Amino acid sequence: MKKLVYMDHAATTPVKSEVLDAMLPYFSEQFGNPSSLYALARVSKEAVENARAQVASAIGASPDEIFFTAGGSESDNWAIKGTAFANRKKGDHIITSAIEHHAVLHTCAYLETQGFSVTYLPVDRYGLVSPKDVEEAITDRTILVTVMAANNEIGTVQPIREIGRITRERGVPFHTDAVQAIGAVQIDVTEDAIDMLSLSGHKFYGPKGIGALYVRKGIRLGNLVHGGGQERRRRAGTENIPGIVGLGKAIEMATADIPGHTAKIAAMRDRLCAGILDAVPDTLLNGHPTLRLPNNINVSFRYIEGESILLMLDAHGICASTGSACSSASLEPSHVLLAVGLPHETAHGSLRLTLGDLNADGDVDYVLDVLPKVVERLRSMSPLYAARKGGV
Amino acid sequence: MKKLVYMDHAATTPVKSEVLDAMLPYFSEQFGNPSSLYALARVSKEAVENARAQVASAIGASPDEIFFTAGGSESDNWAIKGTAFANRKKGDHIITSAIEHHAVLHTCAYLETQGFSVTYLPVDRYGLVSPKDVEEAITDRTILVTVMAANNEIGTVQPIREIGRITRERGVPFHTDAVQAIGAVQIDVTEDAIDMLSLSGHKFYGPKGIGALYVRKGIRLGNLVHGGGQERRRRAGTENIPGIVGLGKAIEMATADIPGHTAKIAAMRDRLCAGILDAVPDTLLNGHPTLRLPNNINVSFRYIEGESILLMLDAHGICASTGSACSSASLEPSHVLLAVGLPHETAHGSLRLTLGDLNADGDVDYVLDVLPKVVERLRSMSPLYAARKGGV
Amino acid sequence: MYNETVMDHFMNPRNVGEMTDPDGVGEVGNPVCGDIMKIFLRIRDGRVEDATFMTFGCGAAIASSSMATELIRGKTLEEAWEITNTAVAGALQGLPPQKLHCSVLAEEGIHAAINDYRKKQRLEPWAETARAAHEEEAGGDAE
Amino acid sequence: MYNETVMDHFMNPRNVGEMTDPDGVGEVGNPVCGDIMKIFLRIRDGRVEDATFMTFGCGAAIASSSMATELIRGKTLEEAWEITNTAVAGALQGLPPQKLHCSVLAEEGIHAAINDYRKKQRLEPWAETARAAHEEEAGGDAE
Numbered sequence A, B: 001m002k003k004l005v006y007m008d009h010a011a012t013t014p015v016k017s018e019v020l021d022a023m024l025p026y027f028s029e030q031f032g033n034p035s036s037l038y039a040l041a042r043v044s045k046e047a048v049e050n051a052r053a054q055v056a057s058a059i060g061a062s063p064d065e066i067f068f069t070a071g072g073s074e075s076d077n078w079a080i081k082g083t084a085f086a087n088r089k090k091g092d093h094i095i096t097s098a099i100e101h102h103a104v105l106h107t108c109a110y111l112e113t114q115g116f117s118v119t120y121l122p123v124d125r126y127g128l129v130s131p132k133d134v135e136e137a138i139t140d141r142t143i144l145v146t147v148m149a150a151n152n153e154i155g156t157v158q159p160i161r162e163i164g165r166i167t168r169e170r171g172v173p174f175h176t177d178a179v180q181a182i183g184a185v186q187i188d189v190t191e192d193a194i195d196m197l198s199l200s201g202h203k204f205y206g207p208k209g210i211g212a213l214y215v216r217k218g219i220r221l222g223n224l225v226h227g228g229g230q231e232r233r234r235r236a237g238t239e240n241i242p243g244i245v246g247l248g249k250a251i252e253m254a255t256a257d258i259p260g261h262t263a264k265i266a267a268m269r270d271r272l273c274a275g276i277l278d279a280v281p282d283t284l285l286n287g288h289p290t291l292r293l294p295n296n297i298n299v300s301f302r303y304i305e306g307e308s309i310l311l312m313l314d315a316h317g318i319c320a321s322t323g324s325a326c327s328s329a330s331l332e333p334s335h336v337l338l339a340v341g342l343p344h345e346t347a348h349g350s351l352r353l354t355l356g357d358l359n360a361d362g363d364v365d366y367v368l369d370v371l372p373k374v375v376e377r378l379r380s381m382s383p384l385y386a387a388r389k390g391g392v
Numbered sequence C, D: 001m002y003n004e005t006v007m008d009h010f011m012n013p014r015n016v017g018e019m020t021d022p023d024g025v026g027e028v029g030n031p032v033c034g035d036i037m038k039i040f041l042r043i044r045d046g047r048v049e050d051a052t053f054m055t056f057g058c059g060a061a062i063a064s065s066s067m068a069t070e071l072i073r074g075k076t077l078e079e080a081w082e083i084t085n086t087a088v089a090g091a092l093q094g095l096p097p098q099k100l101h102c103s104v105l106a107e108e109g110i111h112a113a114i115n116d117y118r119k120k121q122r123l124e125p126w127a128e129t130a131r132a133a134h135e136e137e138a139g140g141d142a143e
């Protein structure tokens, strides 16, 4: 078989075998609808409540603050629209950052068409939001602050505890998109003063199509999906039992030993990152040098374009990304890279490598062997590179 | 093992083994994010597009009219809210029926709080919506007609083709909740002049937490879940590949031979239904005598209450429902049974038995043995029954 | 949904049946709400010598009737009057929150039956105490 | 995303490289948009004797450059001028819709190089034909 080196763990991860094993009984045997009365349904109901407790315990919440959704995007949409529409009488102002995931940004843009006003906080060149900026942006019409826990492209980890402290003090609800942070960064919704938190199973070796929203008791939130009485009447739809069970098991495993697990990944990441910067001239590391996800490398190779790097890497069996997965098919350079101040042409030449459980040391060596050649090859075709060489 | 007779197929169904087999490779092996560029992702992308074609072909649509969602509730919410908010300038009036699923009714109720006006068409004593009523309810401010293809509680199959003809003529978009109809009734969105259609995998031996919305080309529809560019920018969220693959396989199997499959189920259903009405006096059949789902029995046993019937049946290993699964935990009698004109106390005594692939002839015999005794037992405790006997 | 004690009192209800010539009968509830409870009392020397019930209703309604009649048997009328919904739910090891009203119905049924007896004895009916206070206290299983 | 022909021209691009002393050079595109294409021509007796390219851009941009230079080699300048984006995309067996602009860039690159040659020859540059018409016709793979 062709060699496959998967370094796109931020896009998605495979379901861990223990997680799939936990899910399997609930497809065809323990398939009862938990809303029903009979014994078969009680098995499903208990499985759901067990998973709810697993999710709660992973983030320091209580189980009745956890609501299952179909993924990170739904959680983000629900938290933001649900807060906005439920608090319209109180205010119409939302604060977010310029480098959020599209599930947050496009939701905010939609709300702007519905009469809300949104402040998009800038970030510094490392992608950091300043808590002071958050504080200064809050007005008496502010009904929500939503800032992600960690960025999916450049991996920058935000000072959410400080933001939480400020928003709690000012009495403004604080939502954080923790889709990339779960399993990588220790999060405790109580200590971090988080009011709502989005997470998504497939980012930490759980199944796709399942996520959760943590909603602190007492937070005002309208529904996004109306209908049946599931999830204590707050999110309609027959429960995805295998998905929920898988999410519970996956988050339990992903958060069991965050320091131990991330140390291993970070060691590989550090060697790979140093190796790339060493071997390839005219390369910039994007994101923060230390406040970053342990598995994330985001570099810009000047004079070449990202898609062609990906294609050549793919020809060598290396899976990577340029910006977020969604933007790969688009023509726009990543809004995150532009927000940290990269010029367009440099942003176009970015490569994201995100390591994870599928990687071993050999993968690092392999990428360090292949990648510099790919860059060299593409540069040899690039008129920008030729001009720069000419110019030197 | 204790005997288990599952007669709640309208609440949910187990995943068929062929469906699970089709899903399995996509959890841990072919797990790529279809938005990515590399070969691994192309496998996922092809699996999604193959499933999209399967869903389309099952209902006579074209693949680019199919959008995957997290289930029937999301599809209903999306169709109704998406149409309402996108057409606000054109009008503010929605027509539906009094016996829709809560995913439709609660969504309509929400829209009423947002300034829309909703006409809830009455039904006759069999649960039928009159196409003439639809026609007369349409005004020049009507932006949507949503009438379900078949009812989940009493099984009544609506004249959607006539409704489709009328709405198409009047230029009003027509949505139908076909969650219960798929696999039971032949549906062709072109011949039936349907503009939007909701379906949900777990009702036809597919997985839970996955569904689809058919949206006819040219129909104006806003997004419900904003974010990444998935589903041609209309429904954000990393695709639930195993779920989508399972949905495709399940709908293909469920619609391969509808007449043959339903004939088998209907034969069992008819024998069971006749047997119950024969054996248990003071029993009414709810729903239409012929225009009903082939697997549905809904009866009211006078003088007793539904939950206690369910509990006693459960003690004998029989899984059934009283009204919709969601209402089992509520104290309200079913809005559907009230809408067909049942007095409250009769509605409280309703039992729904929905047959399916898990049943064989022996199950019919077993239920015919157990159920009359259960009814007799509860009636012997009922002061209403005593009073009625006294009165005769 | 229900614990074992509730299920036992539902599946094997104690004291079911109409009583011939009862000394007091109380009927409470409403078929529209899906439950009617009828309590029959036989009183000897100011004590509940026998108590039976007939109930139209859900599992919790039947179990509450069964438990309530058990609790008041042998009690003086004053003691029986003091059996609150909380006591009934407690003896059942808890009821789901949305089912607590069934235990309230049982308390009301006992009160109605006792007052029916007092009325027949040409005694002043006893006054109901505030209900809300009881309900607040009542514990229960999670749903 | 790309078909085999595109991938072949991307992985094994024909005619890459800067030409020394070219007779005509055209540079089109914009680093801000993520693609720059530079076409070099050697002209003998009114024919394209040699054509090479240097491209900064995505897979489709590189493959289009490769295919475009292949298509014009040996052609008269008039023939080369008539190589449309549709011809380039067609020779590549189709491009995804969002990548059709890369074939347009190739056409523009050829035109720019030819007119650069004509300018050097002190000839009137040829006029661009309406672009939109070509783009409408261009077929392409589904995304």
Ligand SMILES: Cc1ncc(COP(=O)(O)O)c(C=O)c1O
Pocket: A228, A236, A237, A238, A239, B070, B071, B072, B073, B074, B076, B101, B103, B148, B150, B151, B152, B177, B179, B180, B200, B201, B202, B209, B211
């Ligand atoms: C008619 C009807 N519509 C919608 C739904 C909702 O589907 P889901 O629970 O899959 O979201 C159901 C089932 O619960 C249904 O029976």
Ligand SMILES: Cc1ncc(COP(=O)(O)O)c(C=O)c1O
Pocket: A070, A071, A072, A073, A074, A076, A101, A103, A148, A150, A151, A152, A177, A179, A180, A200, A201, A202, A209, A211, B236, B237, B238, B239
């Ligand atoms: C930071 C962030 N938020 C939200 C999402 C959306 O999650 P999902 O695709 O599971 O809906 C993603 C992943 O795509 C993400 O990385």
